[in-house]
Amino acid sequence: MNVEHEVQLLKEEIKRLGTQAEDGHPEVTFGVLFNDEKCANLFEALVGTLRAAKRKKIVTYEGELLLQGVHDNVKIKLLQVDD
Template sequence: MISLEEQIQSIIDILKEHGQPNSDGKQSITFGELLGKTHSDALNMTLRKAKKKGILTFDGEILMQGRVVSGRTPEADNDIPIVLLSEEIK
């Protein structure tokens, strides 16, 4: 089983490799892009823990992937930016 620290490190690595500098010069990737780059079933939990540790930030508490349900697509958070604040896992 992969530890929480390894999961957070994986997200940091994805942000460093695939993210783009935002207006503050910090690496940023959208939730939708991150979903496409990771295969974690516990992505939301990992994001919440990393946010609590001050490693990254994003708007909201939990991010939802848009999926078609009963012929309609619910509100999705695919365009919410996830911003890398620190590469150090505390």
């Protein structure tokens, strides 16, 4: 799958599932994103898409690798809202 396309879908899902942080950027926890049925069907490799988006400075979160269960409460913040 095209990484650019997956990152665009990720942005849309963070907006859909997330809440607005104090700085105005949408954010969602990894657990909410990972456990969402629509996201499960959209992303073959959610963690890989998140890492690609983080490298491009589209999202930010603590750590490098997010694992279900262990990192469910890690907040993922969308830095690039409009494109």
